[in-house]
Amino acid sequence: MQRRHTARHLIDAYRISARRACRVLRLQRASFAYQARRRDDTVLRQRLHELAQVRVRYGSQRLYILLRREGWPNNHKRVHRLYCLEGLNLRSKRPRRNRAAAHRLERLPLGRLHQIL
Known part of the structure; x- marks a missing residue:
């Protein structure tokens, strides 16, 4: 440039x-x-938005496959770029709490230093 x-x-x-x-x-x-x-890309963006509204949990790769089945001649990189520009990125799932912590035994309060039982 x-x-x-x-x-x-x-x-x-x-x-x-x-x-x-x-x-x-x-x-x-x-x-x-x-x-x-x-x-x-306005028509493609609109169709991508419509598909994302119907298929809420689908990401850009899955929506790309649906677009290909409908006959859209775009590659996955363009679909992903438009997907991100439209703000359709899926939120990442929050990690679940460790369930093993719920099964631990209750700790008894210690009366003296170095007390085991």
Whole structure:
């Protein structure tokens, strides 16, 4: 990203070609010309939200499988990214209390130092 800005500055300020600016900066010309395109994910986000409302305990992997069965051509990484952006992450379960502690014998109060029984 920094090299692309520098290349743009060289082209504008010194009026050199893009080819020469990229060569000086060791920047691929394809990288210089690249422009990112985002797909519109609103419909997929809406469907993911609907599935998450119906299947409350399903995580992103399971919802991805349901989407694939419906014919959505998205990979698991995109589904997981949208799942996190929508705030659908499952809360982690709280650890259960150790039940072995309830079965311990009651301790008797000690009357003297080093008293066993």
